[in-house]
Amino acid sequence: MSEEVDTPSVDPAPRELVEGLASVDEDATLYEQSLREKEGTVYALVRVSGTKHLAVVGSNPPGFEVGTSVEEGGETLALCPCTPENAERLRDQFPWAAPRPLGRTTALGCGDRLGLATPGHIRACEEAGVVPVLAQQSIREMERTGRSPQEVLDDVTWAVFQEGFTAGYGADADHLKTPADVDACLEAGYTMYTIDPSEHVDDEADHLEAAALADRFEALPWDELGTTPETCLDRYVGAPVSVDGAERTLQVEFDETALKRAAVKYGRALAHTRRMAEYLSRQYDRTRPGEDYDLEMSVDETATPTRAHEHYFVAAELNRLGVEVTSLAPRFVGDFEKGIDYVGDLDAFEEAFRDHATIARAEGGYKLSIHSGSDKFSIYPILGRHAGDHLHLKTAGTSFLEALRIPARHAPTLFRDMVDFAFRRFEDDRATYHVTTDLDAIPRPSKVADADLEETYLEDDDGRQLLHITYGSLLSATREGRPRFKDRFLTLLDDHEEEHYQALIAHFGDHIDGVGDLGGRLPPEGS
Numbered sequence: 270m271s272e273e274v275d276t277p278s279v280d281p282a283p284r285e286l287v288e289g290l291a292s293v294d295e296d297a298t299l300y301e302q303s304l305r306e307k308e309g310t311v312y313a314l315v316r317v318s319g320t321k322h323l324a325v326v327g328s329n330p331p332g333f334e335v336g337t338s339v340e341e342g343g344e345t346l347a348l349c350p351c352t353p354e355n356a357e358r359l360r361d362q363f364p365w366a367a368p369r370p371l372g373r374t375t376a377l378g379c380g381d382r383l384g385l386a387t388p389g390h391i392r393a394c395e396e397a398g399v400v401p402v403l404a405q406q407s408i409r410e411m412e413r414t415g416r417s418p419q420e421v422l423d424d425v426t427w428a429v430f431q432e433g434f435t436a437g438y439g440a441d442a443d444h445l446k447t448p449a450d451v452d453a454c455l456e457a458g459y460t461m462y463t464i465d466p467s468e469h470v471d472d473e474a475d476h477l478e479a480a481a482l483a484d485r486f487e488a489l490p491w492d493e494l495g496t497t498p499e500t501c502l503d504r505y506v507g508a509p510v511s512v513d514g515a516e517r518t519l520q521v522e523f524d525e526t527a528l529k530r531a532a533v534k535y536g537r538a539l540a541h542t543r544r545m546a547e548y549l550s551r552q553y554d555r556t557r558p559g560e561d562y563d564l565e566m567s568v569d570e571t572a573t574p575t576r577a578h579e580h581y582f583v584a585a586e587l588n589r590l591g592v593e594v595t596s597l598a599p600r601f602v603g604d605f606e607k608g609i610d611y612v613g614d615l616d617a618f619e620e621a622f623r624d625h626a627t628i629a630r631a632e633g634g635y636k637l638s639i640h641s642g643s644d645k646f647s648i649y650p651i652l653g654r655h656a657g658d659h660l661h662l663k664t665a666g667t668s669f670l671e672a673l674r675i676p677a678r679h680a681p682t683l684f685r686d687m688v689d690f691a692f693r694r695f696e697d698d699r700a701t702y703h704v705t706t707d708l709d710a711i712p713r714p715s716k717v718a719d720a721d722l723e724e725t726y727l728e729d730d731d732g733r734q735l736l737h738i739t740y741g742s743l744l745s746a747t748r749e750g751r752p753r754f755k756d757r758f759l760t761l762l763d764d765h766e767e768e769h770y771q772a773l774i775a776h777f778g779d780h781i782d783g784v785g786d787l788g789g790r791l792p793p794e795g796s
């Protein structure tokens with residue numbers, strides 16, 4: 270299951286390490302879980318003078334860039350900075366510190382926008398036996414947080430090492446829209462690629478008049494789709510299919526109009542997905558030959574729900590085009606707003622979700638991917654019931670909200686400044702989100718007592734959304750050329766590191782318990 274055999278953990282820490290560290294900084298922290306031994310050399314993650322380093326005790330730290338080194342008891346303690354080069358060497362030394370493809374194993378996506386939440390994610394998943402996707406960031410998130418794909422993956426690498434997490438994890442390059450997006454993430458070493466063709470989804474298809482519908486159907490990129498309008502109609506219309514999932518059999522039938530609407534809605538998105546998937550495959554052959562990866566198609570960020578027969582059409586067309594996905598994210602019925610519970614009719618959701626699960630099982634066995642999946646506590650039992658064993662639940666911004674508990678508790682002035690700033694940014698920032706936040710329902714921070722800050726802004730739906738969607742503005746804000754909040758916020762999280770992790774563990778534990786059946790297990794590497 271892991272390479273633990275090659276790199277046993279070490280307990281207790283060697284005296285040379287402990288005393289060498291103390292001689293550099295008497296308040297140094299040693300992350301006990303990180304202690305590993307390989308070929309006579311001991312490795313650990315430490316915090317020295319406020320900054321994390323890789324500590325290496327042994328005569329010959331293999332290839333790591335060394336910052337400082339001290340002699341202790343006849344051994345050399347080398348302190349190596351957490352640079353991109355050292356992260357790469359660490360992944361070479363300890364292959365479990367690098368991401369890997371997860372295939373169809375049920376997984377929990379834990380986006381970490383700050384680069385400090387991952388140890389909390391790991392512990393929550395480890396406790397529950399859930400396979401985590403740790404480096405999960407969309408291109409949009411990386412732009413807003415000013416982090417590169419490489420930085421995101423490196424932060425995760427150090428966190429995985431810090432926790433001694435050898436069981437394996439995935440890395441999801443989320444919402445890729447262009448070949449350039451693919452390249453940046455491929456080069457960084459990601460192992461999962463989520464292609465987002467939503468700009469090519471025609472949301473008007475449901476309501477077009479017959480003539481307009483026929484025109485758009487004829488105008489689809491048939492060459493790229495490798496078929497013709499006539500053949501497409503022949504293939505689907507008037508030939509009812511039984512989609513046989515484990516739970517039940519679903520009858521799917523198209524009349525001409527339904528087929529045209531499905532094709533117009535998703536045809537260009539399918540062509541785009543094919544282009545992106547083929548590009549990715551070629552780039553892998555060229556730069557990482559023989560390596561496997563996970564592929565997702567996501568249309569979650571579109572206006573109209575994906576109906577069962579449309580999902581069937583997309584799945585059947587992907588199969589025909591030879592695009593093999595490990596997961597697919599339909600646009601589900603109801604509202605998946607950021608940071609709050611599902612909004613919509615639960616019975617209608619369950620009915621539709623059951624159909625989607627049946628199709629996913631029958632048409633290739635790929636996972637159903639749930640985006641904006643955090644805090645959707647009312648639907649978790651439904652997800653678990655119908656797709657617990659082939660589910661990919663993605664969460665991202667909810668970890669940012671958990672991090673904000675720390676300033677709310679320990680730095681009320683900073684927290685109030687952040688909330689004030691979020692109020693000013695909200696109208697602009699909401700443009701790219703689907704939220705129904707009622708700003709008037711949120712008290713201004715000057716009116717809220719210190720002791721009530723956390724409850725007012727982080728337990729209340731409107732407050733959560735206010736802070737959820739303004740994260741990019743909060744993190745990138747500057748004053749007099751310097752970060753306005755970010756540095757103080759991150760320092761505070763470092764100062765309250767364990768408390769931050771505990772908040773995440775509690776929150777993610779609730780998610781995992783809610784779904785009930787998220788306990789995927791990875792097969793041994795290479796199988």
Ligand code: ZN
Binds near residue numbers: 570
């Ligand atoms: Zn998404």
